[in-house]
Amino acid sequence: MKRWLALAGLVFFAPPCFGQSVATLRGHVTDASGGAVAGAQLKLTLVATGAVREAASDVNGAYEFNQVQPGKYILEASAQGFQARRQENLDLLVATASTLDITLSVNGRGYALRLEPRRTLLDAIRDECGLTGTHAGCEHGACGACTVLLDGEPIRACLMFAVQAQRAVIRTVEGLATGEALHAVQRAFIAHHGVQCGFCTPGFLMLAVNALERQPDIGDDDMLDILASNLCRCTGYQNIIKAVRAAAAEMRKVSAGP
Ligand code: FES
Ligand code: FES
Numbered sequence: 001m002k003r004w005l006a007l008a009g010l011v012f013f014a015p016p017c018f019g020q021s022v023a024t025l026r027g028h029v030t031d032a033s034g035g036a037v038a039g040a041q042l043k044l045t046l047v048a049t050g051a052v053r054e055a056a057s058d059v060n061g062a063y064e065f066n067q068v069q070p071g072k073y074i075l076e077a078s079a080q081g082f083q084a085r086r087q088e089n090l091d092l093l094v095a096t097a098s099t100l101d102i103t104l105s106v107n108g109r110g111y112a113l114r115l116e117p118r119r120t121l122l123d124a125i126r127d128e129c130g131l132t133g134t135h136a137g138c139e140h141g142a143c144g145a146c147t148v149l150l151d152g153e154p155i156r157a158c159l160m161f162a163v164q165a166q167r168a169v170i171r172t173v174e175g176l177a178t179g180e181a182l183h184a185v186q187r188a189f190i191a192h193h194g195v196q197c198g199f200c201t202p203g204f205l206m207l208a209v210n211a212l213e214r215q216p217d218i219g220d221d222d223m224l225d226i227l228a229s230n231l232c233r234c235t236g237y238q239n240i241i242k243a244v245r246a247a248a249a250e251m252r253k254v255s256a257g258p
Contacts, residue, residue, distance in 0.1 A: 029063070029077045030141075030156065040079035047072040102166040106131060107175030117163050121155075122146045124162035125172060133173040133202050137231075144230030147203035148172045154210050173202035176209060184254075185209045185247040194243035196234035203230045208244045216248065216255040223248065 029040040042063045044053045048071055055063045104111045106129055113128045125134050125148065137145030139158045146157040149171040176183040185208045188194065195201050204227065211218055211226050223244060232240060 029057075029079065030159070037079050040077050043076045043078075044068070045074045045076075047074060100163055102163055104129065104162065104165060104170060105168070106170045107172060113162070115162055117161065119162050120158055121148070121150075121160040121162045121165050121170075122157035124165075125157060125170070128162075131172050131174050135199055135202055137199065142231070143200070143233075144203040144207070145200055147206045147230065149206055149210050152210065152214070154207050171206075173205055176205060183209060184250050185212065185244065188243040188247035188250070189240070192239055192243035192246055194236065194240045196232075196236045200230060200232040200234075200236075204232070204240055204244075208247065212244075212248055212251050216251045218248070220245070 029037045029042065038057070040057065040063075042055045042065075044055070044065055045051070046069070053065055053068075055065055057063050099114050099116055101112070101114050104113060104124060106125065111129045113124060115124060115128060119128075120139075122134065122136055122139070125131050126136065134148055134157060135145040136158065137143035139146075141156045141159045144156065147154050148157045149155075150160075150165060150168045152169075176186055182190075183205075185205055189201065189205065194204070207226055207230060208223075211223060224241065227237075227241065227244065
């Protein structure tokens, strides 16, 4: 089974009160379903000089590069047990104002926002865009209640700053239905009682919808592996899995055609 690395929660952030030209880059390494990957290695290369810095995670699974200068960087992550080495290009800027004007594209609509650079994508989606279907649970990457799709990849919105998402296409649970018609996965959650208190539901829906839309014939083991990255505090896993299996069967039928 192929496992992919993704990067989330990385931002170059200098509090304006310091007025510095250096700052700290913090982040987490996640897998393709948004779950934190323990023990990954991060390498940061400044394109102009080829200077390399490496970081290991702290006890909370976060990575930190101190005294980073603005500029263009290549950030690479690798981890044992993952086939893919993930590389990202970063254009790092120092935030010099207490607020930034950004536009987020969420569910096909542009939201012009003025916010502090420290605000997370989760804060922005809920408090600024008013899309409260994305839930705030642990707010440190453990539960997955805040899962949204960013350029077609599930991410933990609590681990990313809003300013990082301004050129991305974001999809939240509010973007699943088409008008009054619920998505097949939403219908299956209702039919198979995949919802108890509903707190975890948006996160599970986003994981399942993304996996099934990308690969309707995804194997059961792979799907369970993806769902395992989120937590249900009502422990309703059996019915969540039943619902996702039912939705998968329906979506396979549709993709196979008459
Ligand atoms: S993982 Fe983001 S709120 Fe728990
Ligand atoms: S249904 Fe309550 S947390 Fe999952």
